[in-house]
Amino acid sequence: MRFIYSLFLLLLVLFSCNENKKNEVDVSDVQMKLKIDRFEQEFYNSNEKNLSSLRFKYPFLFPDRFTDSIAIAKIKNPDEQELFSETETLYSDFSQQNRKLVDFFKHVKYYNPDFIPPRIITVLSNIDYQNRIILSDSLLLVSLDAYLGLEHPFYESFPNYVKQNTTSEHLIVDVAKAFVNAQVGQQKGRTFVEKMILEGKKMYLLDLYLPKIADYEKIGYSESKMNWAEDNEAEIWAYFIENKLLFSTQSDLSKRFLDLAPFSKFYMQTDRLSPGQIGVWIGWQIVRSYAENNDVSLQSILEKKPIALFEQSKYKPKK
Numbered sequence: 001m002r003f004i005y006s007l008f009l010l011l012l013v014l015f016s017c018n019e020n021k022k023n024e025v026d027v028s029d030v031q032m033k034l035k036i037d038r039f040e041q042e043f044y045n046s047n048e049k050n051l052s053s054l055r056f057k058y059p060f061l062f063p064d065r066f067t068d069s070i071a072i073a074k075i076k077n078p079d080e081q082e083l084f085s086e087t088e089t090l091y092s093d094f095s096q097q098n099r100k101l102v103d104f105f106k107h108v109k110y111y112n113p114d115f116i117p118p119r120i121i122t123v124l125s126n127i128d129y130q131n132r133i134i135l136s137d138s139l140l141l142v143s144l145d146a147y148l149g150l151e152h153p154f155y156e157s158f159p160n161y162v163k164q165n166t167t168s169e170h171l172i173v174d175v176a177k178a179f180v181n182a183q184v185g186q187q188k189g190r191t192f193v194e195k196m197i198l199e200g201k202k203m204y205l206l207d208l209y210l211p212k213i214a215d216y217e218k219i220g221y222s223e224s225k226m227n228w229a230e231d232n233e234a235e236i237w238a239y240f241i242e243n244k245l246l247f248s249t250q251s252d253l254s255k256r257f258l259d260l261a262p263f264s265k266f267y268m269q270t271d272r273l274s275p276g277q278i279g280v281w282i283g284w285q286i287v288r289s290y291a292e293n294n295d296v297s298l299q300s301i302l303e304k305k306p307i308a309l310f311e312q313s314k315y316k317p318k319k
Contacts, residue, residue, distance in 0.1 A: 023207045023208055023211040024211040024212070025107070025110055025208075025211075027103070027106040027107055027109075027110050030106040030109050030110055032102050032105050032106045032109065032117065033117075034098065034101055034102055034105065034117055034120060035119050035120065036094065036098060036101075036120045036121075036122070037057075037058075037119070037120070037121045037122070038094065038122050039058055039061060039121050039122060039123050040084060040087065040122055040123055040124045040144065041088075041092075041122075042054055042057075043071075043075065044075055044080070044081065044084040044124075046075065047072075047075075048068070048072060051068055051071060051072070052068075058121070060139075061121075061123070080124075083124055083126070083127075083145055083154075084124060086145070086148060086152070086154070087124060087144045087145050087148065090144075090147075090148060090149075090168060091122070091144050091168075094122070097168070097171060097172070100171075100172045101120065101172065101175065103212075104172055104175065104176055104209055104210060105117045107208065107209045107210070107211070108179060108209055111208060111209075111298055112183075116138070118135070118137075118138045118139055118140040119138060119139055119140070120140045120142065121139070121140070121141050121142070122141075122142050122143075122144050123141055123142065123143055123144070124143060124144065124145045125143035125145060125146065126145070127143075127145050127146055127154060127155075128143060128146070129146055129158075129162065131143070132146035132147075132174065133174045133175055133177075133178045134178075135178040135179065135182060140175065140178070142171065142175065144171075146166060147166055147167065147168050147170065147171045148166060149166060149167055149168070150163040150164060150166050150167060152166070159262055160222075160262070161220075161260070161261070161262045161263075161275075161276060164220060164221070164222055165220045169217060170217060170220070172210065172213070173206070173210065173213060173217055173218055173220070176206055176209050176210050177202070177206070179209075180202045180205045180206060180209070181202065183205065183302075184198070184201055184202050184205070184302065189306055190249050191246065191247045191248065191249055191307075192240075192245050192246055192247070192248050192249075192250070192253045192257075192279070193246040193247060193306065193307070193310055194306040194307060195253075195254060195258060195279070195283075196257075196258070196279045196280070196282055196283030196286065197283045197286055197287060197306035197309055197310055198283070198306060199258060199277075199279070199280040199283045199284070200280070200282075200283030200284040200285070200286055200287035200288075201283075201287055201301065201302060203218065203219065203280065203281075203283070203284035203287070204284065204287040204288060204291065204301065205298075205302075206218045207288070208298065219275075219277065219280065219281060219284070220260075220277075221275045222275075225274070225275035226275070228273055228274055228275065229274070229275055229278060229281050230318070232274075233282075233285070233317040233318050233319075234317040234318065234319045236278060236282060236317070237282065237317040239266060240282070253279070256279075257277070257278050257279030257280075258277060258279045258280055259276070259277065260276055260277060261276030261277065262276055263275065263276055264276055264277070264278040264279070285315065285317070286309070286310060286313050286315045287301065287309065287313070289313040289314055289315040289316070290304075290309050290310075290312060290313035290314075290315075293312075293313065293314045294312060
């Protein structure tokens, strides 16, 4: 009996490993060199003498209204120095993040051979949560002070669903999401199912670009919230079907099921147990099902009309 139990555990571990590796590809031959500038280190260690050279190197970070006197006052501000010091505690050595960025961009280039990586600049944004990753053409700005860890006192007033994504591990996820959003673009869908699948396409790209990252990290859930989504997938789908939401154009469905929120709004007593963006998670499962049941390229998946993708996905929620 003990042998059978041990064999079962071994098979379970092997199955889990295979599931995690199914999206991994060999990117060892993909050439990738990144240029990473540590603006915050240069800025907060500068003075009146070298400020002009810094302004020349980063003209886009020095708008006309940001005069030398304002810059020096910012550098000398105790609160600013504390923010810089706390960030340096975690990111003075950026080698680990650099390896993750290289691996991510290698995967992007593997699937998109013409891809050219951007110039990466790390900054401090005074914890501007809404703009912690900025991607513009060939430039990527990463606000390190937004990734100091969910227990950091700087984030004490943040709601838990926001704190969840302030870890150093989540930094690469947000970078990837910026590129995924740019790649998929602002496609428009009127119905709820179209909107779910458009978001699902973005999550599927994360599967390919970040094969080593756990699902809960990719979507920004805690592990307990992810478990709730997986355990209740059939019930969620039944709710959407029974309430005829799939082809609905109700404007409030995005806020209830797609937008960043502490929980999804089924208008039930158990709502607070659910994660937000449950419609994104369901859309993700639909796109995954389509990819598994159809021998098509990534580009075909991205170009496929959402309704047609849904109809051909053979999606069936796990019970």
